[in-house]
Amino acid sequence: MSMILYIPDDAAALSVGANEIANRFASQAEARGLDLTIIRNGSRGMLWLEPLVELETELGRLAFGPVTLDQVDSLLDAMQTSKDHPLSLGLTEDIPYFKNQERLTFARVGLIDPLDLNAYQASGGLAGLKKALDMNAQDICSEVTESGLRGRGGAGFPAGIKWKTVLDQQAEQKYICANADEGDSGTFADRMLMEGDPFTLIEGMIIAGIATGATKGFAYIRSEYPHAIDKMKRAIAVLEAANWLGDNIQGSGKAFTLIVRKGAGAYICGEESSMLNSIEGKRGTVRSKPPIPAIVGLFGKPTIVNNVLTLASVPIILAKGADFYKDYGLGRSTGTQPFQLAGNIKQGGLVEKAFGVTIRELIEEFGGGTATGRPFRTAQLGGPLGAYVSEDMLDLPMDYESLAQNKAMLGHGGITVFDDSVDMADMARFAFEFCQVESCGKCTPCRIGAIRGRETVEKILRGENVASNIALVEDLCEIMTDGSLCAMGGLTPMPVLSALRLFPQDFDRTPVNPTAEAAE
Amino acid sequence: MIAPIPSSGAVSDHSSPLDSATEARARAICADHNNDPANLLEMLHDMQDEFGYIPSALQNVLADILNLGKAEVHGVISFYHDFRSSPAGKVVVKLCRAEACQSMGANGLIERILDRHNMSDFGTSSSGVTIEPVYCLGNCALAPAAMIDEQLLGRVSETSLDASIATHMQGGQS
Numbered sequence: 001m002s003m004i005l006y007i008p009d010d011a012a013a014l015s016v017g018a019n020e021i022a023n024r025f026a027s028q029a030e031a032r033g034l035d036l037t038i039i040r041n042g043s044r045g046m047l048w049l050e051p052l053v054e055l056e057t058e059l060g061r062l063a064f065g066p067v068t069l070d071q072v073d074s075l076l077d078a079m080q081t082s083k084d085h086p087l088s089l090g091l092t093e094d095i096p097y098f099k100n101q102e103r104l105t106f107a108r109v110g111l112i113d114p115l116d117l118n119a120y121q122a123s124g125g126l127a128g129l130k131k132a133l134d135m136n137a138q139d140i141c142s143e144v145t146e147s148g149l150r151g152r153g154g155a156g157f158p159a160g161i162k163w164k165t166v167l168d169q170q171a172e173q174k175y176i177c178a179n180a181d182e183g184d185s186g187t188f189a190d191r192m193l194m195e196g197d198p199f200t201l202i203e204g205m206i207i208a209g210i211a212t213g214a215t216k217g218f219a220y221i222r223s224e225y226p227h228a229i230d231k232m233k234r235a236i237a238v239l240e241a242a243n244w245l246g247d248n249i250q251g252s253g254k255a256f257t258l259i260v261r262k263g264a265g266a267y268i269c270g271e272e273s274s275m276l277n278s279i280e281g282k283r284g285t286v287r288s289k290p291p292i293p294a295i296v297g298l299f300g301k302p303t304i305v306n307n308v309l310t311l312a313s314v315p316i317i318l319a320k321g322a323d324f325y326k327d328y329g330l331g332r333s334t335g336t337q338p339f340q341l342a343g344n345i346k347q348g349g350l351v352e353k354a355f356g357v358t359i360r361e362l363i364e365e366f367g368g369g370t371a372t373g374r375p376f377r378t379a380q381l382g383g384p385l386g387a388y389v390s391e392d393m394l395d396l397p398m399d400y401e402s403l404a405q406n407k408a409m410l411g412h413g414g415i416t417v418f419d420d421s422v423d424m425a426d427m428a429r430f431a432f433e434f435c436q437v438e439s440c441g442k443c444t445p446c447r448i449g450a451i452r453g454r455e456t457v458e459k460i461l462r463g464e465n466v467a468s469n470i471a472l473v474e475d476l477c478e479i480m481t482d483g484s485l486c487a488m489g490g491l492t493p494m495p496v497l498s499a500l501r502l503f504p505q506d507f508d509r510t511p512v513n514p515t516a517e518a519a520e
Numbered sequence: 521m522i523a524p525i526p527s528s529g530a531v532s533d534h535s536s537p538l539d540s541a542t543e544a545r546a547r548a549i550c551a552d553h554n555n556d557p558a559n560l561l562e563m564l565h566d567m568q569d570e571f572g573y574i575p576s577a578l579q580n581v582l583a584d585i586l587n588l589g590k591a592e593v594h595g596v597i598s599f600y601h602d603f604r605s606s607p608a609g610k611v612v613v614k615l616c617r618a619e620a621c622q623s624m625g626a627n628g629l630i631e632r633i634l635d636r637h638n639m640s641d642f643g644t645s646s647s648g649v650t651i652e653p654v655y656c657l658g659n660c661a662l663a664p665a666a667m668i669d670e671q672l673l674g675r676v677s678e679t680s681l682d683a684s685i686a687t688h689m690q691g692g693q694s
Binding site: 002014047183185186188223226227261263265267281299343345380414419424427437440458 | 557562596599621623655658670671672674
């Protein structure tokens with residue numbers, strides 16, 4: 001009897017013991033004389049069920065999880081005898097969390113061995129690139145523009161227009177940079193994609209190269225992601241050996257080479273111009289714009305900087321056409337977004353849905369509410385620079401425009417949930433502190449504003465002149481928003497002001513000196 | 521030779537002159553990266569992997585090889601949180617204190633872990649455990665998260681962290 005098991009080697013699965021589980025299965029199989037093949041796939045995205053083990057059957061893949069080391073033996077017994085087991089979750093594809101998603105960008109993540117090029121092609125991989133090799137650059141840019149694909153890093157700029165700008169530049173060298181400096185708390189989609197389906201990102205980058213005349217690419221990956229860095233480097237080697245990367249891709253005459261660059265722990269390097277400086281070996285300070293990177297980018301050359309998810313959405317757009325992609329979504333937010341449910345949430349993980357799904361659907365239906373079981377208080381959308389939302393905002397649809405109209409933002413699609421034990425004044429203090437730690441220091445509103453902001457919120461926390469200090473914080477936020485060079489200083493006010501606006505009671509600290517306060 | 525800039529609070533012997541073996545290795549690492557200034561971050565990562573930190577005397581060597589000002593080299597090293605100017609302990613524990621981990625009690629956990637190692641703030645304990653803050657490890661659905669050396673840990677507790685730290689102190693991986 002032979003058996004095939006899928007056990008993820010995604011970093012999140014490893015963080016709760018997937019390797020130990022895989023080793024135990026292997027040694028048990030050997031002891032039992034069982035012909036067992038273990039395929040290390042990416043994660044299916046149901047992270048609360050990790051380590052999730054899947055058994056291949058004629059009916060499809062059966063899921064079991066979360067598997068603990070002491071249950072491996074009984075699980076293997078059940079698998080060998082086709083008996084039920086307490087950890088059984090049925091067919092993976094039928095688990096509502098998974099079934100109710102619309103997976104386009106993440107279609108293959110968790111499905112295959114991420115470095116198996118045959119499995120990649122068998123599941124639709126390289127179809128987009130093959131099509132692109134037969135198209136002219138202009139048409140590829142038009143297809144991407146037509147799809148409505150917007151930058152998934154947070155800014156939401158139309159990808160096709162950025163590409164066209166680079167295509168229109170005359171230069172002997174152009175570059176494609178994948179921004180994989182995914183530093184926002186509450187986000188992990190880039191990491192999961194690079195670990196679970198790196199070929200898709202690379203395919204998107206090669207297509208971007210063909211579309212713009214860029215022959216060299218960099219994937220800038222944060223150093224906090226050693227597993228993703230390793231997987232990307234190995235994926236590049238596989239594609240080089242198969243001549244999908246190199247000086248003459250499949251004899252087409254097109255060239256594209258790709259280099260992985262490891263960040264060094266600076267959050268600001270997720271800002272595109274700061275990232276370019278970092279790839280050039282410099283301090284990751286922000287550059288003034290204009291000129292935009294599409295005109296003067298890496299080493300002064302025209303450069304596309306796109307988020308991992310933007311680039312990884314391109315292959316399916318090329319393969320299935322702009323109309324197919326455009327059918328998903330809401331208004332000007334077309335396609336799908338891999339949302340990430342994080343923090344104090346019962347069923348945390350990755351949910352790819354068309355734009356327009358409500359915050360409530362994500363947190364309650366997919367997420368199952370808080371992990372602690374305490375009442376929901378707030379969620380921060382779009383990372384540390386994103387707004388906090390209150391309970392009565394949960395029916396807002398998740399798309400760029402609806403959130404912006406409500407003084408929130410989509411960012412990179414992360415949703416960090418908090419229960420009622422959270423102190424929002426302390427979160428406002430933390431937003432300034434984070435900006436202080438991570439500011440590149442180039443512009444004054446961010447560099448100094450963050451420190452003064454933290455100090456002022458600390459005064460509020462101590463109950464010193466609360467009303468006037470709140471006014472001071474609001475004034476400071478206006479200066480940071482209007483006067484900062486980039487989103488770091490410019491958006492730090494977003495979590496602060498949303499906390500102040502939606503949760504004023506948390507800032508209502510007992511005055512230290514009530515008489516002085518009243519006299520103001 | 522210009523005297524090395526003493527970094528604030530660093531132990532003096534970390535800014536002492538380089539021995540010739542270290543300098544030779546540093547030059548070899550630079551050569552591996554084509555002595556190209558654009559590869560400075562890669563070189564620094566390799567040097568830190570090999571030496572455990574970036575000895576300040578190496579700044580002169582780098583400036584010389586890459587034809588950069590020493591201030592530029594110093595500027596790059598000091599900009600990035602990853603690069604150390606003095607050696608770390610035997611085990612490096614990174615505890616996430618970003619929002620997602622805070623929502624699952626990371627702040628309290630950090631306090632208790634520091635307390636267990638008789639530390640009032642991040643740094644290196646007398647037993648050689650370096651505890652550092654980190655802002656997001658990308659494991660936000662399994663918060664609180666930590667990283668010991670390069671091993672990512674999810675849903676950590678005091679007990680599980682203690683056990684992992686002990687294993688790493690003994691040289692094991694997990």
